[in-house]
Amino acid sequence: xxxxxxxxxxxxxxxxxxxxxxxxxxxxxxxxxxxxxxxxxxxxxxxxxxxxxxxxxxxxxxxxxxxxxxxxxxxxxxxxxxxxxxxxxxxxxxxxxxxxxxxxxxxxxxxxxxxxxxxxxxxxxxxxxxxxxxxxxxxxxxxxxxxxxxxxxxxxxxxxxxxxxxxxxxxxxxxxxxxxxxxxxxxxxxxxxxxxxxxxxxxxxxxxxxxxxxxxxxxxxxxxxxxxxxxxxxxxxxxxxxxxxxxxxxxxxxxxxxxxxxxxxxxxxxxxxxxxxxxxxxxxxxxxxxxxxxxxxxxx
Numbered sequence: 001x002x003x004x005x006x007x008x009x010x011x012x013x014x015x016x017x018x019x020x021x022x023x024x025x026x027x028x029x030x031x032x033x034x035x036x037x038x039x040x041x042x043x044x045x046x047x048x049x050x051x052x053x054x055x056x057x058x059x060x061x062x063x064x065x066x067x068x069x070x071x072x073x074x075x076x077x078x079x080x081x082x083x084x085x086x087x088x089x090x091x092x093x094x095x096x097x098x099x100x101x102x103x104x105x106x107x108x109x110x111x112x113x114x115x116x117x118x119x120x121x122x123x124x125x126x127x128x129x130x131x132x133x134x135x136x137x138x139x140x141x142x143x144x145x146x147x148x149x150x151x152x153x154x155x156x157x158x159x160x161x162x163x164x165x166x167x168x169x170x171x172x173x174x175x176x177x178x179x180x181x182x183x184x185x186x187x188x189x190x191x192x193x194x195x196x197x198x199x200x201x202x203x204x205x206x207x208x209x210x211x212x213x214x215x216x217x218x219x220x221x222x223x224x225x226x227x228x229x230x231x232x233x234x235x236x237x238x239x240x241x242x243x244x245x246x247x248x249x250x251x252x253x254x255x256x257x258x259x260x261x262x263x264x265x266x267x268x269x270x271x272x273x274x275x276x277x278x279x280x281x282x283x284x285x286x287x288x289x290x291x292x293x294x295x296x297x298x299x300x
Contacts, residue, residue: 004049008033011087032080038224039063049088052098057081061102066227066244075104113241114251120145126236132198136213137229139190143169144230144245146187148252148270150174151223151245158210159195164188173271181269250281257281 008030015021015029039060040047047056060081064074078099085099115123120141127138143149149157153171161170167188168180183191191212204218211220230245241247249270256266267278 122237142187144248
């Protein structure tokens with residue numbers, strides 16, 4: 001079973017004909033399997049399905065967590081993967097179900113890891129500027145950290161969305177909702193440097209002319225490419241934390257809130273539907289709590 005395609009096609013027919021699922025639901029299941037295939041190609045050198053183990057799927061869940069997917073998103077993907085392996089066993093394509101005992105990710109309000117400003121600076125300084133991709137990667141880090149964008153928003157950012165004279169980027173977020181996000185001088189300078197010294201010399205593929213960040217073949221970047229850029233720069237900078245592009249978004253919001261920014265303004269910049277989501281950034285670390293007790297409580 002080195003080729004997954006026939007089994008995925010059979011699974012699709014099963015969902016459509018036997019389960020009578022709606023087309024959108026079927027597509028969501030197939031996207032879940034696409035993610036597992038991508039993981040398989042990048043981590044396991046095309047491991048055969050019949051050799052998949054519980055450990056492999058646990059590593060897959062860790063992998064999708066590292067690229068910034070929430071616990072809810074991880075659990076939805078896991079549901080699709082479980083249905084796929086259950087089908088494979090049902091049709092005797094496999095004699096065991098490695099997904100059977102995999103537990104769902106815990107859903108809670110655990111505060112995400114963040115980077116201090118000096119750590120982000122170390123990542124920027126770790127960029128190899130001798131290659132054309134270096135200026136692009138510096139711009140990517142500046143935008144992720146300086147504007148708090150989601151990865152999906154970053155890779156879909158267009159030249160026509162950049163209103164540098166007004167100091168804003170037009171962002172198309174979840175649900176196709178648009179918002180204006182202020183862009184600072186550091187990000188503006190680096191984006192312009194990338195556009196004028198690197199992007200202008202690229203052979204851009206049709207349909208990608210307005211996409212801001214391009215790969216060396218003149219096409220838009222993928223989510224995974226952004227993940228690898230951030231991971232590799234963190235490693236080169238000697239940062240031991242386990243971070244993803246989403247870490248820079250969390251760091252952006254944390255810096256603003258801790259420095260006294262209005263929570264509603266932060267909500268607007270992040271594109272959060274509810275203020276409750278933004279309130280996670282009002283946390284206090286343990287040293288702040290201890291200082292409050294020691295300095296102000298009469299019996300401390």
